[in-house]
Amino acid sequence: MGITANTNQSISDLAHDLLGQMTLDEKLAQLAGVWANMLIDAGPTFSALKAQQIIPSGIGHISRIAGSVLPRPEESATIANAIQKFLIEQTRLGIPALVHEESCAGYLAREATTFPQAIGLAATWDPDLVEAMCQVIRLQMRSVGAHQTLAPDLDVVRDPRWGRVEETFGEDPYLVTQMGKAYIKGVQGSDLRSGIAATAKHFVAHGWPEGGLNWGPVHVPQRELREVFLMPFRAAVQDAHVATVMNAYHEMDGIPCGGSKELLVDLLRDEIGFQGVLVSDYFTIDSLAHYHHVAADKQEAACMALEAGIDVELPGVDCYGDPLRKALEAGQIDMDLIDAAVTRVLKMKLDMGLFENPYVDVHGVINVFNTPEQRELSLHIAQKSVVLIKNDGLLPLRDDLESIAVIGPGANSIRMLQGDYHYPSHLEGLFLKEVNQDSPNPNQSIGLATGTFLEHFVPSTTVFQGIKSLLSPQTKVTYELGCEVLADNRSRIAAAVEAARKSQVAVLVCGDKSGLAKGATCGESIDRADVGLPGIQQELLEAVYATGTPIVLVLLSGRPLAISWAMDHIPAIMDAWLPAQEGGTAIAQILFGQVNPSGKLPMSFPRTSGQIPVYYNHKVSGGRSHWHTDYVDLSTKPLLSFGHGLSYTQFEYKNLAISKREAQAHDVVTVSLDVENVGPCVGDEVVQLYLQDPVSTVTRPVQELKGFKRVTLHSGEQKTVRFEFPVQIMAFYNRQMELVVEPGEIVVRVGSSSTDIRLSGTFKIVGPVTAAEHVFTSAVSVE
Numbered sequence: 001m002g003i004t005a006n007t008n009q010s011i012s013d014l015a016h017d018l019l020g021q022m023t024l025d026e027k028l029a030q031l032a033g034v035w036a037n038m039l040i041d042a043g044p045t046f047s048a049l050k051a052q053q054i055i056p057s058g059i060g061h062i063s064r065i066a067g068s069v070l071p072r073p074e075e076s077a078t079i080a081n082a083i084q085k086f087l088i089e090q091t092r093l094g095i096p097a098l099v100h101e102e103s104c105a106g107y108l109a110r111e112a113t114t115f116p117q118a119i120g121l122a123a124t125w126d127p128d129l130v131e132a133m134c135q136v137i138r139l140q141m142r143s144v145g146a147h148q149t150l151a152p153d154l155d156v157v158r159d160p161r162w163g164r165v166e167e168t169f170g171e172d173p174y175l176v177t178q179m180g181k182a183y184i185k186g187v188q189g190s191d192l193r194s195g196i197a198a199t200a201k202h203f204v205a206h207g208w209p210e211g212g213l214n215w216g217p218v219h220v221p222q223r224e225l226r227e228v229f230l231m232p233f234r235a236a237v238q239d240a241h242v243a244t245v246m247n248a249y250h251e252m253d254g255i256p257c258g259g260s261k262e263l264l265v266d267l268l269r270d271e272i273g274f275q276g277v278l279v280s281d282y283f284t285i286d287s288l289a290h291y292h293h294v295a296a297d298k299q300e301a302a303c304m305a306l307e308a309g310i311d312v313e314l315p316g317v318d319c320y321g322d323p324l325r326k327a328l329e330a331g332q333i334d335m336d337l338i339d340a341a342v343t344r345v346l347k348m349k350l351d352m353g354l355f356e357n358p359y360v361d362v363h364g365v366i367n368v369f370n371t372p373e374q375r376e377l378s379l380h381i382a383q384k385s386v387v388l389i390k391n392d393g394l395l396p397l398r399d400d401l402e403s404i405a406v407i408g409p410g411a412n413s414i415r416m417l418q419g420d421y422h423y424p425s426h427l428e429g430l431f432l433k434e435v436n437q438d439s440p441n442p443n444q445s446i447g448l449a450t451g452t453f454l455e456h457f458v459p460s461t462t463v464f465q466g467i468k469s470l471l472s473p474q475t476k477v478t479y480e481l482g483c484e485v486l487a488d489n490r491s492r493i494a495a496a497v498e499a500a501r502k503s504q505v506a507v508l509v510c511g512d513k514s515g516l517a518k519g520a521t522c523g524e525s526i527d528r529a530d531v532g533l534p535g536i537q538q539e540l541l542e543a544v545y546a547t548g549t550p551i552v553l554v555l556l557s558g559r560p561l562a563i564s565w566a567m568d569h570i571p572a573i574m575d576a577w578l579p580a581q582e583g584g585t586a587i588a589q590i591l592f593g594q595v596n597p598s599g600k601l602p603m604s605f606p607r608t609s610g611q612i613p614v615y616y617n618h619k620v621s622g623g624r625s626h627w628h629t630d631y632v633d634l635s636t637k638p639l640l641s642f643g644h645g646l647s648y649t650q651f652e653y654k655n656l657a658i659s660k661r662e663a664q665a666h667d668v669v670t671v672s673l674d675v676e677n678v679g680p681c682v683g684d685e686v687v688q689l690y691l692q693d694p695v696s697t698v699t700r701p702v703q704e705l706k707g708f709k710r711v712t713l714h715s716g717e718q719k720t721v722r723f724e725f726p727v728q729i730m731a732f733y734n735r736q737m738e739l740v741v742e743p744g745e746i747v748v749r750v751g752s753s754s755t756d757i758r759l760s761g762t763f764k765i766v767g768p769v770t771a772a773e774h775v776f777t778s779a780v781s782v783e
Contacts, residue, residue: 420522
């Protein structure tokens, strides 16, 4: 029985025929996952006995072999093969399982290459780099028998207090869309049979929770929902053809997303046209009963989720097991809904070629893990992600310094280079203990039953190590911890102050520790009311400043930080985000001018937490208080603007040309300009195109990003940048909630940030109000 590899039937017919052979137990098994570690004995080795007890009728998903068993790559591939062999040979229909993993910024697995966290990827403003990273993820995951990643995160985020900011591509829907499309293209490839199924999450508007609190209610009206928060998801479905979507946890207008037929069926499937598999975020279905309290029990929660269109319960079977069976027996759920969900799961498995090629070649798997080329790519992305926030002439540093002090909780820590979905920081507190950062050797670790924490890191370079490697032995390089990220122990501040006093320059490396466990300052469910420097790091900074030694502040951050004092007092500041394994090298290269910084902020930075939310594309009545404009005690302007980022060279913009003075709704407009490097060294500039519709029948943002391009220019070199965009890129939802293009003047702005506008002009949209289609991307060329 089951499916044979040699068949001429269509995938739909094959799925239908297989469905007809299935018992209820076999159908329900396809609608859930099982944690991989439940099927594993010590070793780690697969246990057929456990599998016979737990998945006798098969299973839809295997949840996170790499993320729950912690195997080496060859072990992971061996386990995956053993699970598939059991399913194919020891279950009645022989249906293979989909293995899903995490890969927010690199495959979350032992010995896999780590890349800068998503917020750092966004700071590159370079979708090609995201796609290149994802090709590595695809290669590594496929080699060990994985099929789906629970990424990318397409949340447009407007509250930096929220701990998951770091997993996102920032505050702007256009930037998030371009990065998200590149991610999906990179992991899925041209054919899912050799690709990894991407998962667009979290549907929808997860990035603006009440109070910045994880799973908090979200208050977004329908027009803003469609124009801002839905844009990346619509593009993921309609342009990038994403294979799977994952619901968000929160509620909107009293209805949790995981139980919302309005969102997941009427909007996602019917309006947007998504036809793939909808997977639950972990434990979503039970949350309908025991967190949101909109269902009386698991049985009712199962019915609500299935009716809302959720096909697969992750990470393990719970509500979609016996509770769903009981609901069916009681007539509370229609069998057709179960069959429809099972059919979508089967079609995905067929699309991915699981029946023809369920196994992987274990030999040589390690050869695609953390190769020199992959490490070089991680370094290159880290270099492009660092944002030079401020420079009063201190940078780049001279490489003939006699002495330099490297101070701070992030100065000599590989742990602080990592984000919450990096391996192994994601698993800290679950399986692994934290690095003892206060040791003279930053890689000194606490012994564990599973080995030492150090064993689980790929080779990584701290900032201190990176700096020391670039300088001659004649330069005295001193390291002092100063303080920890959160603890209020001030006993090390005096030593840090003394080290700074004896040095020509002090590099302070401060910021966040990202993770999921207590003690972290950012990451999933690690939300903060105050987005200043955590703990007593501000005290450390002020104490070192008092020595009079010139300071470079390097931030390792997972969110925009309120650093107003530093902006007023510190001569040079850069944000390196969470730059992963090669971060220390990249930071050192930028400090000493071997690499020119070129990152741009993907989010606005607030002056203080009380100013949140602050974002660049607010409405005309937003961002000010009528009629005095500012707060009584503070400017309403952000501390640092969206798109901001300095360089060691200078760029001149000139010769703006707009192809049409008047354009109709279905026309294409070209905006061109020349950019020249008028400074002393080679550098990258990110040219940003903003458009504004100043008068319309509903209020519009003060400006919207509608194009960008990273351009490399040598000193004295000039290039022409051309943006081509359909007029429909300016479409919006009118009072009748119809997507239209209205006639009127459009303001064109081109610049180096949302506030550093270098050139501007206008064109007019003429003709009648016209029904429009969604447009997601401007075409950009450079010559």
